[in-house]
Amino acid sequence: MTATERRASLSLASIFALRMLGLFLVLPVFALEAARYPGGDDPARVGLAMGIYGLTQGFLQIPFGLASDWWGRKRVMIVGLLMFALGSFVAAWAPDLNWLTAGRSLQGAGAISAAVTALLADCTRDEVRTKAMALVGGSIALMFALSLLLAPWLAGAIGLYGIFALTGALALVGIAVVLWWVPAEPLKHSQPSRGSVLEVLKDPALLRLDFGVFVLHAVQLAMWMAIPALLVAAGLEKTRHWQVYLPAVLASFLVMGMTLFPLEKRGYLRAVFLGAVSLIFLVQGGLLWAVSAPVGPGLGLLGVLLVLFFCGFNVLEASQPSLASRLAPPHARGAALGVYNTLQSLGFFAGGALGGWITKTHGPQGLFLVCGGLMLLWLLVAWPMKAPGRHVAAVVSGAEPLGRPAS
Secondary structure (H helix, E strand, C coil): CCHHHHHHHHHHHHHHHHHHHHHHHHHHHHHHHHCCCCCCCCHHHHHHHHHHHHHHHHHHHHHHHHHHHHHCHHHHHHHHHHHHHHHHHHHHHCCCHHHHHHHHHHHHCCCCHHHHHHHHHHCCCHHHHHHHHHHHHHHHHHHHHHHHHHHHHHHHHHHHHHHHHHHHHHHHHHHHHHHHCCCCCCCCCCCCCCCCHHHHHCCHHHHHHHHHHHHHHHHHHHHCCCHHHHHHHCCCCHHHCHHHHHHHHHHHHHHHHHHHHHHHHCCCHHHHHHHHHHHHHHHHHHHHHHHHCCCCCCHHHHHHHHHHHHHHHHHHHHHHHHHHHHHCCHHHHHHHHHHHHHHHHHHHHHHHHHHHHHHHHHHHHHHHHHHHHHHHHHHHHHCCCCCCCCCCCCCCCCCCCCCCCCC
16 A cells, blocks of 8 residues: 555554444443433334434435535545534433433434445555554444444443433544544546446446445444344343454454455455355354354354454455445445435334334344344345456545446
8 A cells, every 4th residue: 555545544444443443332331321221111112223324324325325426535534523413412411211222313314334434445556455444344343343343341331321322422533533633535526427326236246245245234233233142141141241342353353464455456345255255144044043042152163253354354344445446436435335325224223213113023043033034135136246347546635536447
């Protein structure tokens, strides 16, 4: 990577990290802590409060992505982080589950994922794009693991109210990063050619990625409606769940570095991608078999399955947005990633809301059966994919954006 590419990758990954740490700190303790609020005795309402963040994200990712094409990535990022911070402070103040749901909804209104990934794509060449996206994906996964370590302690020390206040403060730090660390935008947003949603919705390859990111994040969030309870049933106290999660995430980073980047260079990106989807499908089958056994899943089996899940998840988190940015025309990159992130956000919402309902009505067996079916459907949809070719160009501050790569 060039110096500009490294600076863009690290600074934008840090924005994702600050924002996602705040979100993930809530995830391991939300279902337990929200039950203490008035109205929190209904698992379906708690699942809605957890997942509604994704619903508002879904409504606003496309408008924010288009706005970043028209008026600039960094302006949109600052507005979005301000809205996210406001929602966090509303949730910190919330006296009941309804207000908590409203705060989560307002958090989701800070839909900056498309703008951030579009700026990262603007600042990097195709041949290093997957590495740049992997830094973002890796920062997200690392924050997830860190949140599992810190969340139980923070919940006991400052409560859910304090965690939301901390989330708002982290968003304000993110604004400072945008202003003083993120490189200048290389793409000129005053150009007459502006991206449109219709243009990117006509591309079958982009639509396959959109469907895939919906399924991936729906399955991810739905799984965590059951995984913490399974770990407790296996004999691991909730305050020690990080002892399983953290090694699983770190091991998955090692596997991703040993497989994704070398195999992509050799032209095997499609095989790695489909292999990662298949791996998560097999994990769902393993979880279904484990919870159906008379004695229930053991701690060792759960640990192995979570390592395999994070291996597949991190490969897909790095490769999918890289593929989307390379397939999209530069003038419509914000629009394309807006659609992509809309489906990602809707996946979060579906995973939280439907995952809670399925767990309530059909138990973990029904949950993992549905998750496995979704992964199998994704594998069938993704099968015709072709990895894009590389467009060789240097990207420096102030350079023109890269052209669309050959399919």
